[in-house]
Amino acid sequence: MKTEDYLALDFQDSMxxxxxxxxxxxxxxxxxxxxxxxxxxxxxxxxxxxxxxxGQGLPxxxxxxxxxxxxGRVTCFTGKIEMGQGPITSxxxxxxxxxxxxxxxxxxxxxxxERCPWDMGTFGSMTTRSFGPALQAAAAEARAVLLELxxxxxxxPQAQLVAKDGVIFDGQNKEQRRTYGQLAKGQTIERHxxxxxxxxxxxxxxxxxxxxxxxxxxxxxxxxxxxxxxxREPGMLxxxxxxxxxxxxxLKSVDxxxxxxxxxxxxIQDGDLVAVLHELPDVAEAALDKIKAEFDVPEPTVDDxxxxxxxxxxxxxxxxxxxxxxxxxxxxxxxxxxEQTYLNSYVAHTAMETHTALAKVEGDKATVWASTxxxxxxxxxxxxxxxxxxxxxxxxxxxVGGGFGGKTRNTQAVEAARLSKAVGKPVQVAWSRAEExxxxxxxxxxxxxxxxxxxxxGKMAFWDYDVLYAGERGAKQFYSVANHRTTARPSxxxxxxxxxxxxxxxxRAPSNNTNTFARESQIDIMAAAAGMDPVDFRLKNLIDPRMxxxxxxxxxxxxxxxxxxxxxxxxxxxxxxxxxxxVATMIEAEVDAKKGTVQVKxxxxxxxxxxxxxxxxxxxxAEGCTTMGLGYALTEEVHFKGGKVLDTNFDTYELPRFSWxxxxxxxxxDAKDSPPQGGGEPAIIVMGAVxxxxxxxxxxxxLFQLPMTxxxxxxxxxxx
Amino acid sequence: xxDAITFKLNDKPxxxxxxxxxxxxxxxxxxxxxTGTKFxxxxxxxxxxxxxxxxxAVRSCLRKVKEVKDKEVVTIEGLAKGGVLxxxxxxxLEHDALQCGFxxxxxxxxxxxxxxxxPKPTREQILRGMEQNLCRCGAHxxxxxxxxxxxxxxxxxx
Numbered sequence: 001m002k003t004e005d006y007l008a009l010d011f012q013d014s015m016x017x018x019x020x021x022x023x024x025x026x027x028x029x030x031x032x033x034x035x036x037x038x039x040x041x042x043x044x045x046x047x048x049x050x051x052x053x054x055g056q057g058l059p060x061x062x063x064x065x066x067x068x069x070x071x072g073r074v075t076c077f078t079g080k081i082e083m084g085q086g087p088i089t090s091x092x093x094x095x096x097x098x099x100x101x102x103x104x105x106x107x108x109x110x111x112x113x114e115r116c117p118w119d120m121g122t123f124g125s126m127t128t129r130s131f132g133p134a135l136q137a138a139a140a141e142a143r144a145v146l147l148e149l150x151x152x153x154x155x156x157p158q159a160q161l162v163a164k165d166g167v168i169f170d171g172q173n174k175e176q177r178r179t180y181g182q183l184a185k186g187q188t189i190e191r192h193x194x195x196x197x198x199x200x201x202x203x204x205x206x207x208x209x210x211x212x213x214x215x216x217x218x219x220x221x222x223x224x225x226x227x228x229x230x231x232r233e234p235g236m237l238x239x240x241x242x243x244x245x246x247x248x249x250x251l252k253s254v255d256x257x258x259x260x261x262x263x264x265x266x267x268i269q270d271g272d273l274v275a276v277l278h279e280l281p282d283v284a285e286a287a288l289d290k291i292k293a294e295f296d297v298p299e300p301t302v303d304d305x306x307x308x309x310x311x312x313x314x315x316x317x318x319x320x321x322x323x324x325x326x327x328x329x330x331x332x333x334x335x336x337x338x339e340q341t342y343l344n345s346y347v348a349h350t351a352m353e354t355h356t357a358l359a360k361v362e363g364d365k366a367t368v369w370a371s372t373x374x375x376x377x378x379x380x381x382x383x384x385x386x387x388x389x390x391x392x393x394x395x396x397x398x399x400v401g402g403g404f405g406g407k408t409r410n411t412q413a414v415e416a417a418r419l420s421k422a423v424g425k426p427v428q429v430a431w432s433r434a435e436e437x438x439x440x441x442x443x444x445x446x447x448x449x450x451x452x453x454x455x456x457x458g459k460m461a462f463w464d465y466d467v468l469y470a471g472e473r474g475a476k477q478f479y480s481v482a483n484h485r486t487t488a489r490p491s492x493x494x495x496x497x498x499x500x501x502x503x504x505x506x507x508r509a510p511s512n513n514t515n516t517f518a519r520e521s522q523i524d525i526m527a528a529a530a531g532m533d534p535v536d537f538r539l540k541n542l543i544d545p546r547m548x549x550x551x552x553x554x555x556x557x558x559x560x561x562x563x564x565x566x567x568x569x570x571x572x573x574x575x576x577x578x579x580x581x582x583v584a585t586m587i588e589a590e591v592d593a594k595k596g597t598v599q600v601k602x603x604x605x606x607x608x609x610x611x612x613x614x615x616x617x618x619x620x621x622a623e624g625c626t627t628m629g630l631g632y633a634l635t636e637e638v639h640f641k642g643g644k645v646l647d648t649n650f651d652t653y654e655l656p657r658f659s660w661x662x663x664x665x666x667x668x669x670d671a672k673d674s675p676p677q678g679g680g681e682p683a684i685i686v687m688g689a690v691x692x693x694x695x696x697x698x699x700x701x702x703l704f705q706l707p708m709t710x711x712x713x714x715x716x717x718x719x720x
Numbered sequence: 721x722x723d724a725i726t727f728k729l730n731d732k733p734x735x736x737x738x739x740x741x742x743x744x745x746x747x748x749x750x751x752x753x754x755t756g757t758k759f760x761x762x763x764x765x766x767x768x769x770x771x772x773x774x775x776x777a778v779r780s781c782l783r784k785v786k787e788v789k790d791k792e793v794v795t796i797e798g799l800a801k802g803g804v805l806x807x808x809x810x811x812x813l814e815h816d817a818l819q820c821g822f823x824x825x826x827x828x829x830x831x832x833x834x835x836x837x838x839p840k841p842t843r844e845q846i847l848r849g850m851e852q853n854l855c856r857c858g859a860h861x862x863x864x865x866x867x868x869x870x871x872x873x874x875x876x877x878x
Contacts, residue, residue: 084820084857213816220821221809221828223756223796230755238750282746352760352768352822352856401758401822402856433761620816620862627858650765650854658850661860 033068033145033189035138065117066095066138068146072166072181074099074106076135079119079376080127081111082216083351083400083407084624085680086617087127089215093614094132097207098139098200100163101180111375111397121374121408123506125579125678128613132676140197149183202611202672209672211616216399225399228356228371233426236358237266238281239419240288242274243435247502247643249295258290267291268422275419277427285432300642302501307445308343311469314499318468318489322476330462330483334453336529342450342518344470344688344706346500346638347443347507347631348653353401354431355439359416361386366393366420370413373403378410385414386421393417404628405506409441434648441505442638444493446470448518458530460541467515469495469504474512474578474685477519480543501643508625509681512578513632517688517706520574524565524693525702533562534573534693546608546671550584551575553667554606558586565697570601572694574686579678581609582669585626585686587662589694593717596710598634598695600660605683606667610674622666622683629687630656637707727788729754730798740786745769747785748795756796756825760854767853770826770833771795777833796825799832808832811870812863819857827853831867840871 066076076095082088092106099106109115111122119131143163150168151158154176162171168183170176202208219225244251251274256267259276265287266277276291278284302310331337357370359382366388372378375395383390400407416429431439446469453461460481467475472488490496493510507513527537535555542548551573554560560571570589577583588602605622612618635654639646647653666683692703701716723740726733729752738747748754748771757780760768764779771780772794799806805813808831818824827850834841834849841849846867855863 084818086819213813214818216821217813217816217818218805220818220824221796221805221812222800223754223825225821226755227758227822229759230749232753280742280746280750282742282750350856352766352820352854353758354760399821402820404856430759433763616816620819620859623861624819624858627860628856649761649763651763655854655856656858656860657852657854658847658860658864661864664861 031070031186031188032184033142033187033191034065035142035145035191035193036065037134037138037193066135066142068142068180068184070181070185072105072179072184074101074180075109076106077109077116078131078135079111079113079116080131081122081373081375081397081400083122083373083403085127085621086214086614089212090128090614090617091132091135092215093207093212094136095139097205098136099143101166103207105166111372112394113375113379113396114394118376121377122403123373123405123408125581125680125682128676129580129678132613136199137193137197140199141191141193144197145189145191146180146183149187150178153178153183208611208613209615212614213616227353227399227401228358228369229353229428229430231358231369231398233358233360236426236428237277237279237423238284239275239277239416239427239429240281240284241415241429242288242291242293243438244295245644246297249297249643252294252296254294255292258292259287262287262290266423268419270418270422273415273418277419277423281428281430298642300644303641304345304637304639308447311445311447311495311499314496316468316489316496316499318487319491320485321472321488321491322484322486325483327462327464327483327485330481331453333455334461335456336526337451337453338522338525338529339451340449340522340525340704342448342521342704344446344514344517344632346445346504346640347636348437348440348638348647349404349406349507350436350440350650350653350655351402351404351406354433354436355407355412356428356430357410357413357416358426358428359413359420360426361417361420364388364392366417367396368393368413368417369396369398370410371400371407372397372410372413373400373405373407374410377408378413381410381414382417386417404508405510406440408506409503411439433650437638437647437649437653438645439503441503443507443510443513443632444469444495444500444504446514448514450518450522452522452526454526454530458532458537458540460526465519467511467518469493469499470514471511473510474515474576478544478547478577479523479538479541481541501640502645508628509578509685512576512681512685513629513688516574516576516685517692520576520686520689521692521702521704524689524696528565528696531564534565535560536562538573538575546582547575547577547584550582550606550608550669553669554584554586554604557606557665557667558604560586565693566700567697570694570698572690572692572697574689574693576682576685578682578685579680581607581677581679581682583607583682583686585683585690587690587694589691589698591695591698591713593699596712596714596717598691598708598713600630600662600691600694603662603664604667605664606669607679607682608669608671609677609679609682610671611676612668613676615668618668618679619666621679623664625681625683626664626687627656627661629684630660633687633691633707635707635709637709723786725786725789727790728792730794736785738785741784743781744771744783744785744788744793745780748780754795754797758822758825760823760826765852765854766823767826767830768823770829770853772829772833775833775836777830794829796829799828806832807873808835808867808870811866811873815862815866815869817859817862817866819859823853823855827855827863831863831870834867835871835874839874841867843868
């Protein structure tokens with residue numbers, strides 16, 4: 001398929017490839033009303049602060065914009081991408097609400113570096129809470145502009161006008177009306193919004209807060225939705241790349257002659273990059289198999305069993321995330337103290353779509369269609385690799401088949417671009433499942449050490465928390481304890497050099513899965529020692545009203561009745577905070593004491609995520625988090641020996657399956673008065689602890705390591 | 721190496737001159753341009769590449785193209801007739817039984833195969849029938865609900 005045809009499928013406007021001044025940019029878009037928003041104080045300092053000038057193909061002084069065309073259609077341009085989490089539905093929903101435009105007149109262009117303003121990337125559940133307000137502000141401003149134009153056109157004072165369903169009419173004479181398209185006709189109006197305009201009263205919302213089915217659903221059930229691997233360019237070749245057997249291995253010798261002997265196969269050797277290209281992907285793969293290569297493989301010094309000793313030896317430095325009171329004083333107050341160490345193994349992202357890209361490098365410009373969570377990051381990486389200025393590289397993001405943090409590294413896009421440049425034709429790189437495991441940026445193996453204590457009344461007396469390698473997100477505890485310290489070593493998810501035998505990175509709700517597993521297990525241990533029901537213990541030690549509210553909401557829906565654990569019921573509870581959202585989950589689980597297997601039967605997940613934009617979307621995300629979380633809690637663990645990743649497919653790396661999935665109920669707290677928060681990650685963070693706590697409640701056996709495989713469950717039962 | 725292979729694809733006759741040992745998946749995706757059939761693992765573990773061969777759901781990554789000679793192949797592109805969605809597609813849509821959508825074609829076709837052989841499955845039978853299909857986004861509960869509702873709508877017929 002030609003680029004132009006592809007554009008026609010997904011986009012309303014087509015634009016050239018070159019960078020442009022704003023005037024050129026507006027001219028290319030055609031007439032209409034344009035609203036530009038600089039995020040400024042509208043978003044978190046994190047995202048705004050990292051705004052980069054230059055590089056991208058667009059003027060760089062704004063972060064969001066929308067256009068109202070002469071045909072009345074509204075287009076929102078965003079650097080965010082759709083990977084299943086739903087902004088393709090929720091962002092137009094937010095826009096339509098503020099603009100008073102029918103939802104079906106709103107289009108969205110996502111993840112195209114040439115057409116969308118710079119964006120850091122789609123992760124951290126930032127789309128709704130950070131980009132959303134900017135978009136709402138742009139829409140509110142657009143409505144104000146339309147009202148001005150209508151007042152002039154209809155000769156009616158603005159205060160008398162009503163905007164509704166894409167039309168502005170005189171409140172005293174409905175026949176006096178103009179559609180948005182009529183108002184935009186012949187106009188080229190450019191507005192820059194610097195301060196926050198007044199938004200609609202939440203009580204008047206008619207679109208936001210309404211459950212909506214996915215807008216991309218039909219294309220996805222008919223096979224029409226296109227992912228990076230589904231795109232075709234004339235003359236394109238498929239590349240298969242020679243890979244080392246282990247991280248750290250060095251290529252000693254290579255004989256590519258047997259591959260070259262295959263009809264139509266081309267071999268490209270560009271430094272360390274050795275690839276076979278062919279017009280059929282399966283033939284390229286067969287040809288690659290014929291290449292004889294020898295590698296120097298370093299002796300493995302660590303494996304999945306010894307990794308924790310190794311990591312402790314590296315002993316990274318960190319920083320105090322939170323500190324208060326006096327730990328020594330707290331220890332004196334404590335009548336019982338608890339010292340525990342929690343472990344979790346490396347976990348893979350394994351999106352169903354492997355890293356894929358199609359690159360077309362022609363002369364001094366490049367177009368790359370990539371499965372990526374950060375098209376602007378990919379643009380920079382590609383530009384550096386092939387020696388072009390960033391504005392000569394256009395990255396387009398089609399539908400992405402799952403990301404979970406794993407598609408923030410764009411190695412495959414760089415490979416495709418390098419090969420396309422070398423061969424002078426469009427080249428697709430689509431990783432095999434083995435390559436996907438090998439080059440994944442795993443959730444790091446991590447260790448949490450907690451020392452804590454309670455006084456005679458069941459109040460927490462002190463809390464000393466030290467997390468190694470997971471990172472600090474979610475490390476800070478939220479219970480009411482005066483004497484506390486939380487240290488994260490290091491603060492992020494990449495250890496100092498020499499820590500991990502392969503790359504580590506952000507995995508859905510990074511750091512927080514590990515931290516919540518450790519914290520909420522420790523809380524349960526203290527509750528049991530205090531002779532208290534684990535929900536009562538939490539309520540006794542909580543003062544955060546929103547956490548108390550979600551915990552009570554979960555208990556009510558679940559039908560939790562107080563009992564000291566182990567109650568034999570197999571009930572578990574865990575709380576957490578992530579991406580601005582409060583979450584409390586309760587489950588009922590069965591444990592097969594002979595096999596060590598765990599079946600989660602029922603889940604209630606309560607969330608306070610502020611204003612809920614699309615309740616259906618929010619529920620789906622909570623269900624997805626819960627289901628995905630079963631995997632890292634029960635089976636998912638990367639097996640390796642030195643730099644060799646032993647898992648190459650789903651036969652040894654076990655994902656959650658249909659028979660595992662419990663009945664899931666999601667309770668969304670009505671918090672319309674608070675700004676919307678993240679929903680793509682929070683519900684997953686509780687899954688380790690809530691299952692560990694349920695296993696304890698059922699069997700009296702306490703698990704201290706994730707995943708809680710049958711072997712580990714049996715060992716714990718024997719120890720109990 | 722080239723063999724003349726004929727089969728019926730989405731109700732239309734197809735004649736190909738290809739190496740018959742090539743995987744059906746790649747012939748569909750590359751030679752025939754039907755990209756709705758997805759590559760997920762290449763070893764039959766995930767089900768993203770599922771198609772129907774004579775009404776039975778099979779993994780096209782493990783199937784040689786010569787094995788479908790003179791048979792009837794249906795891919796996701798051929799399931800809706802004249803723009804009217806198959807009841808299973810409709811149910812997936814109405815239940816929001818998908819997120820990233822990458823496993824969806826395989827899920828839909830596996831479900832169609834299941835309902836063809838067992839028009840009134842119990843929930844337990846649906847779980848068993850779908851067990852070998854992987855979804856990373858976690859749409860499982862909605863997929864099961866969708867299949868149950870499609871079964872109800874089809875009332876045992878197509």
